[in-house]
Amino acid sequence: MSNLSDPVLQQLLGGIFAALALATLAGQVLKRRAGTLAARETVANMNQRIKAWWVMCVVFGVAVVTGGIGSIVLFGLLSFLALREFITLVDSDRADHRALLIAFFIALPAQYVLVGIGWYGLFSILIPVYAFLLIPAVLAIIGETRDFLRRTATIQWGLAICVYAISHAPALLLLDIPGYGGREALLLFFLVLVVQLSDVLQYVFGKLFGRHAIAPRVSPNKTWEGFAGGVTCATLIGAALYWATPFDPLEAAAMSLLVALAGFLGGLVMAAIKRDRGVKDYGALIPGHGGVLDRIDSLTFAAPVFFHVTRFFFA
Amino acid sequence: MVAALIAGLARLVTGAVAVWQVAPRGERVRVYFANHSSHADFATIWAALPADLRARTRPVAAADYWNASASRRYLAARVFRAVLIDRAGGGPAATAQMVAALRGGDSLIIFPEGTRGDGAALAPFKSGLYHLAVAVPEAELIPVALVNLNRVLPKGAAIPVPVIARLTFGQPIAIEPGESKTSLLERARAAVMALDEGVGPDRGVGPDRALA
Numbered sequence: 001m002s003n004l005s006d007p008v009l010q011q012l013l014g015g016i017f018a019a020l021a022l023a024t025l026a027g028q029v030l031k032r033r034a035g036t037l038a039a040r041e042t043v044a045n046m047n048q049r050i051k052a053w054w055v056m057c058v059v060f061g062v063a064v065v066t067g068g069i070g071s072i073v074l075f076g077l078l079s080f081l082a083l084r085e086f087i088t089l090v091d092s093d094r095a096d097h098r099a100l101l102i103a104f105f106i107a108l109p110a111q112y113v114l115v116g117i118g119w120y121g122l123f124s125i126l127i128p129v130y131a132f133l134l135i136p137a138v139l140a141i142i143g144e145t146r147d148f149l150r151r152t153a154t155i156q157w158g159l160a161i162c163v164y165a166i167s168h169a170p171a172l173l174l175l176d177i178p179g180y181g182g183r184e185a186l187l188l189f190f191l192v193l194v195v196q197l198s199d200v201l202q203y204v205f206g207k208l209f210g211r212h213a214i215a216p217r218v219s220p221n222k223t224w225e226g227f228a229g230g231v232t233c234a235t236l237i238g239a240a241l242y243w244a245t246p247f248d249p250l251e252a253a254a255m256s257l258l259v260a261l262a263g264f265l266g267g268l269v270m271a272a273i274k275r276d277r278g279v280k281d282y283g284a285l286i287p288g289h290g291g292v293l294d295r296i297d298s299l300t301f302a303a304p305v306f307f308h309v310t311r312f313f314f315a
Numbered sequence: 316m317v318a319a320l321i322a323g324l325a326r327l328v329t330g331a332v333a334v335w336q337v338a339p340r341g342e343r344v345r346v347y348f349a350n351h352s353s354h355a356d357f358a359t360i361w362a363a364l365p366a367d368l369r370a371r372t373r374p375v376a377a378a379d380y381w382n383a384s385a386s387r388r389y390l391a392a393r394v395f396r397a398v399l400i401d402r403a404g405g406g407p408a409a410t411a412q413m414v415a416a417l418r419g420g421d422s423l424i425i426f427p428e429g430t431r432g433d434g435a436a437l438a439p440f441k442s443g444l445y446h447l448a449v450a451v452p453e454a455e456l457i458p459v460a461l462v463n464l465n466r467v468l469p470k471g472a473a474i475p476v477p478v479i480a481r482l483t484f485g486q487p488i489a490i491e492p493g494e495s496k497t498s499l500l501e502r503a504r505a506a507v508m509a510l511d512e513g514v515g516p517d518r519g520v521g522p523d524r525a526l527a
Contacts, residue, residue, distance in 0.1 A: 084479060100478075101476055104477060284332065
C-alpha cells in the first residue's frame with residue numbers, strides 16, 4: 001500500500017524538501033561569509049548535518065510513503081542500531097552474552113512483529129513485564145553475581161529506551177482515530193517532524209542566543225534561550241500543521257508543546273548517560289550528528305507520551 | 316566470493332571501523348599482531364584490510380582446531396589460506412612455516428598471547444614474534460588493538476551479539492640491533508596496549524573500570 005497519492009502527505013514532503021533546499025542554500029552562503037576559524041568549523045558541521053538530514057528525510061519519506069510495513073521495518077532497524085550503540089557504550093560483561101542475545105534477537109523483533117500484527121495488549125507489556133523479568137532470570141541462571149543489579153538494569157534500560165519507547169512511533173499506525181480516515185501514517189510524520197524540528201530549532205536558537213546553560217554538567221549546549229526559542233517555534237509550526245492531523249489548531253499546539261518538552265527531557269537524560277561515560281556521542285554512523293541514538297534521543301521520550309495522549313483523548 | 320561475503324559479514328556484525336595510524340598499504344610484507352579474546356578476532360582484522368591486501372594476508376591458526384571438520388578445513392585452506400601450525404609440536408617447525416609464508420610474499424596475522432584471553436588482561440607474548448623479527452627483518456611488525464570482541468563473541472559463545480567493536484592499526488615496531496627476546500616481546504605487548512585504553516589490565520566490568 002502506498003500513501004503517495006495522499007495530497008496532505010505530498011504537501012508535507014514537499015514542504016520538508018523545500019526547507020532542506022533552503023537550508024542547503026543558506027549553508028553555502030554562510031560558508032562563503034564565515035571569517036574566523038571557529039565560525040568556519042561551526043558552518044562546516046552545520047553543512048554536514050544538513051547533508052545528513054537529506055539522507056534521513058529521504059529514508060523516512062520512503063518509509064512513510066510505503067505505509068505501515070516500511071515504517072515498522074525502519075523503526076525496527078533504528079531500534080537495533082540504537083540498542084547496539086547503547087549496549088556498546090554502557091558496557092556489558094561476558095556473562096551477559098545470553099541475556100543480550102535475547103534482547104537483540106528475540107525481544108526486539110518480537111516487539112515490532114506485535115506492532116505489525118496489531119496486537120496492542122501484548123505490545124504494551126512484552127518488554128515492561130516479560131523481558132523485565134526474563135533478563136534478570138537469565139543472568140541469575142548463568143550465575144555471575146558481580147554487579148548483578150547494574151548489569152540487569154542496564155539491559156532492561158536499553159530495551160525500554162531503544163526498543164519499547166521507540167516502537168511507540170510506528171505503533172501510531174495501530175490507532176483508529178474516528179474521522180481521520182485511516183491516515184494515521186500522517187500522525188507518525190507529524191510526531192517525528194515536530195520532535196526533530198524542536199531539536200534543530202533549539203540548536204539554532206542556542207547557537208544564536210544561548211547564554212544560560214540549563215544543566216551545565218550534563219550538556220553545556222542546552223541553554224534556556226535555545227530551549228525557549230526552539231520549543232516555542234516548534235509549537236507554533238506544529239499548530240500551523242493542524243490540517244494534517246486529527247487535531248484542531250489549539251490541540252495541535254498543545255500536542256506539539258508536549259512533544260517538544262518530552263523530547264527535550266529525552267535529550268537531556270541521554271546526554272547525562274553520555275556524560276557519565278565520558279563521551280560526546282553514542283556513535284559515528286551519521287556524519288555531523290554522531291550515532292543513531294544521538295539523533296533519536298528526544299524521540300525516545302516523545303514517542304510514548306505522544307502515543308498515549310493521542311490514544312487517550314482522540315482514539 | 317566466499318571471502319568477500321565473510322569479510323562483509325564480519326564488518327556488519329562487529330560494526331568495526333578501523334583506525335589506521337599507519338598507511339594501510341606498505342612496501343613490505345607485514346606481521347599484524349593483536350590481542351586475542353574471541354574467535355571473531357582474526358576475521359575482524361582480515362575484514363578491515365583492503366580487499367587486494369586481504370588476499371595476500373594469512374592468519375596463523377591452530378591446526379587441531381581448523382582441521383577438526385570438513386567445513387573448517389575448507390575455510391582455512393581455501394578462504395583464509397591460514398598457516399596452520401601444530402600447537403603441541405611447538406616452536407621451530409611453526410616458525411619455519413611462518414617464515415616461509417613471509418618469504419613467499421604474504422603477510423601474516425598472529426596472536427602472540429597464544430590463546431584467547433578473557434579480555435580482562437593481555438597475557439605475556441610468546442616468542443614466535445621475536446623469531447619472525449629475527450628471521451625476516453624486512454617484515455614490518457604492526458601492532459593491532461582489538462576492543463569489545465570479547466563482548467561480541469566471548470569464549471564459548473556461538474552466536475555473536477552486535478556490540479560495536481574497535482580496531483586500531485598502529486605504527487610498526489622494529490627489532491633493534493642486539494635486542495633481547497624479552498625486550499622485544501615486552502615492547503610489542505606495550506605497543507598493543509598503548510593503542511587503545513580498552514586493551515590491558517584495567518579492562519573489565521566494575522567500579523574501578525576506566526571511562527571509555
